[in-house]
Structure formats: C-alpha cells, structure tokens
C-alpha cells in the first residue's frame with residue numbers, strides 16, 4: 875500500500891512545521907502503537923528521552939542536541955495524543971496571553987516563583 879502525504883505533510887517537509895502540524899504527524903505515524911502502549915509506558919519513553927537530552931546538553935554535538943530536542947517533543951506529542959490533549963490549544967490557553975503567573979509578556983514574577 876502506498877502512503878500518500880497530505881498537503882500539510884508535504885508542506886511541512888519544506889518549511890518550518892507548526893506544533894499542531896507536528897502533533898498531527900505524530901498522531902498519524904504512531905497513534906495505534908501509542909494507544910496500545912498506553913500513557914504509563916509512553917511516559918517512561920519520554921523520561922528516557924529527557925535523560926538522553928540531558929546527556930546531549932552536557933556533552934553532545936549541536937546535531938545530537940537538536941535530535942534529542944526533537945525526540946523529547948515527539949514523545950510529549952505522543953502522550954498528548956493518547957491523553958486527547960491538543961498541545962497547540964493548551965499552550966495558547968495557558969501562555970498565549972502572557973506569563974500564567976503575572977500576566978505579562980516579559981515575566982515580572984519574583985525569582986523565588988516558578989515562572
């Protein structure tokens with residue numbers, strides 16, 4: 875069977891890809907496997923990738939760092955798909971109007987606070 879790319883997928887290979895497009899690509903590529911694995915198993919893979927990112931940040935090349943950032947984001951998108959969370963909508967809701975703590979676009983929260 876020949877897989878044909880959607881217009882959005884073809885466009886995505888030729889330019890910057892939006893978060894929504896990326897989550898859709900991850901959904902198309904992996905959703906069946908991700909649903910079978912479930913949130914718990916998928917979360918373990920995310921944590922493994924976070925560890926690999928830490929190692930790449932500490933001692934990897936720039937190409938290795940870039941690859942690990944991509945992997946972490948892919949596994950985060952995977953979990954969001956399994957949990958039925960639209961990442962783009964979620965970040966727009968939480969961060970689209972500024973810092974969730976102070977409401978400003980350049981955060982003015984105290985250094986002792988998380989943001």
Ligand SMILES: [Zn+2]
Pocket residue numbers: 973974975976977978980981982983989
């Ligand atoms: Zn703030």
